Amino acid sequence: MTNILLPTDFSDNSKNAIRYTLHLYANEKCTFYILNSAKVIATRSASFSSKLGTTVLENSKRDLAALKDALQAEFTNKNHTFKIIASANDLDDAIEIFAEKYEIDLIVMGTKGATGAKEILFGSNTTKIFKKVTSCPILAIPENHTFVVPTQIGFPSDFNRYCDAKELHFLKKMAKLHDASIRIIHIHETERLSEQQEQNMTTLKQYLKEHKHSFHWIQNYTSKEKAIHEFIDEMQIEMLAMVQYSHGFIDRMLREPVIKKIGFHLKVPFLVIPE
Known part of the structure; x- marks a missing residue:
């Protein structure tokens, strides 16, 4: 059994990464943990923050359940089990916590592509997660990437x-x-x-x-x-x-999120293996 963590913000980009993963592991027995961070920035009013936090978390659970139902309807695969996680933690903290709790073998995330005339390597969330999570590999899927069997x-x-x-x-x-x-x-x-x-x-x-x-x-x-x-x-x-070595190629690129000229604009899924 392979345990895969699928962070989502319910964007088309993150849903595309999830669909890529379900195709990639179509023949494998997997449990997919679909994670959404429902972190609320605290306000001066503790009671208001608490009520808002509860509302946001409930909405997250509702949207996760709807996404799970949609995926199960689209992918009728007996090999696959889905579980949902609504977390009140920051995304990078939530990923670190649940990657350990559920003995995650792989994390899959969508990445942003080109913005205007510049090439964006990864969004700030993905960058932080590359640096923070060292327990398992992270597979980054380019925006709008269509599944192709990786041969x-x-x-x-x-x-x-x-x-x-x-x-x-x-x-x-x-x-x-x-x-x-x-x-x-x-x-x-x-x-x-x-x-x-x-x-x-x-x-x-x-x-x-x-x-x-x-x-x-x-x-x-x-x-x-x-x-x-x-x-x-x-x-x-x-x-x-x-492999993400300290002071290595990936580490150098992550320190420069906007790569000028050619950049390192992802064309294919990118597997980052922890050292």
């Missing part, structure tokens, strides 16, 4: 860090869902790998030996973001996965 998963690596079995377990588990090939992407920054990089690459090969995989070298002729974009297009990658 090619891109996995960028500079081979500078040792990937342990726990980190790669999440990647292999995702690939196993639809027998996807894992495409390891390495962007050249030096002419040859260091001894440590060679060892880490060998370890990665060993961990993936029972899964379809291949290694791809890309010249560092442009930004890493652009190189990854081009690889996604060229190899028809349907999902991108990265």
Whole structure:
């Protein structure tokens, strides 16, 4: 049984992420926990805040029940069980609390796309959650993304860090869902790998030996973001996965939410694996 947490604000974006997840796990026994944060900003009047909080929480429960009914009507799947959670906590706190309480294996969230002339990487909620939740992977679904069976998963690596079995377990588990090939992407920054990089690459090969995989070298002729974009297009990658190391590639991008020029505008679902 796989336990999946689905935060929602009832927007089309979050509902699309939920539908993507139900397609992705169509053949798996899952319990889906649909979570809504009904946090109310306190006012000077404690009694008014309390009444407002109660009203907002009741509305949240009502809307969650309606969403659950709609999903069960749209997806008649005996493998799937739905539970609803209305929380009075901030979204990031609620996710952290219930991810631990229900032993969540995966969190799936919708992400915002381009706004005006600039590319938005992730909304503030998603950014905070990437940094805060370290107990399980987070799958970010681009706005308006239509489900495509992920048969090619891109996995960028500079081979500078040792990937342990726990980190790669999440990647292999995702690939196993639809027998996807894992495409390891390495962007050249030096002419040859260091001894440590060679060892880490060998370890990665060993961990993936029972899964379809291949290694791809890309010249560092442009930004890493652009190189990854081009690889996604060229190899028809349907999902991108990265490990979120401290001071790593994702961490650097999260410190710069508005990426100018090419940016890192998501085209495919993005699996963020905790270190």
